[in-house]
Amino acid sequence: DQLNANRVCNIEVSPSTTIYLKVARVQPDPQHVQDYHVPVLQFPVTPNQWDLTTQQILPYIDGIRHISRIALEADVEMSLVKACVQNMIYYGIITLIPIFQYSNVYLTTPRLVHLAENISLQDECIRFVSKQESQPLATFRSIFQLYCHMCPGMTVKDLCMKFNPSAHGIDEKALIKFGLMKGFIRRFQKYPIFLAPKPHSVENTRGLYRYFDGNHSYDEICCKELKSYQELEERVEKHPAIVVCWK
Incomplete structure (x- = not known):
């Protein structure tokens, strides 16, 4: 009963022997990692909990460097970098996004409606995309306006020239990163x-x-x-x- 209810249980066979059982969750196969993908950490990790190769590449996973650049700068073979990143994707620690450039074009997805309806998600978004030195923080109205104007033909450079996100306390790179991680926008390639x-x-x-x-x-x-x-x-x-x- 304990195994069915909690997915873990302990069976005491004798005073000196205990069997520990746990039902492991089987995750779907992770996304295939390409040279041009940019890995982004979903949350902070403790390096010493990972193998040596992963510890070597973790400092280079900053949401900006793509896989090829990480392999080059960390001096780790490309196939090993991909294997480490894929392993972290499997455990939900990393997600992959495209390379950022100001010439990029992004489109909104139907999931953007969740941002409009979810107050806690809005607060998370504001904290994530506001420039560090910005006081007060950026307003949700300014952030949502930028997302809504992402369309074919509108590059990030065009968006910045039209709305000047920096003047509103918005970090445009963080804005794009958050939108991609949450699935609110996608790259138009x-x-x-x-x-x-x-x-x-x-x-x-x-x-x-x-x-x-x-x-x-x-x-x-x-x-x-x-x-x-x-x-x-x-x-x-x-x-x-x-x-x-x-x-």
Whole structure:
């Protein structure tokens, strides 16, 4: 009965022997970790409770560095970094978000309505996105206004120029991070497509062009080819046979 009710129980077999039983919760398989993903801690963790490799990468998990950069700066093999991050995702300690850039475009999701209706969630949001030196804290009205204006064609830079979040005590990077972590917004990404006359032409299968099939985002291509976003954008814009799909 105790095992069914509490998922744990102790069975005393003899004065010197006790069996401890616990029903472990089986979690779904965690999200596959990519080079261009940015891991974010859901809450503070104690490093000494983890294995040595995880302890080595934890200082670099700041919600800004992506997996490739963490592996490089922590001097840890990429596959090990991915394995550690995936393990922490399994236990609900880490979530993954896209790389932040001011040229990024974000869209709201139906879950944004929860923020409008939940007072405690609003308080959490205000504390998270308010600039540290901001007194008083940012108002929920200003924060929600920024979320509501996220739409196709509106980059983070455009949003900042139009509403000046800093003047309202809002940290725009924290605003985006909180929205992604809670599922209130999602990244609207660009996927280049090479409209070659022959799908298997030499140009279409070498260098950057092998990624231009509509299945690889700018983030992925930049990470794998060590290119800046601007370099890739210029290459795409100059080629008459390349179009961009937003999704």
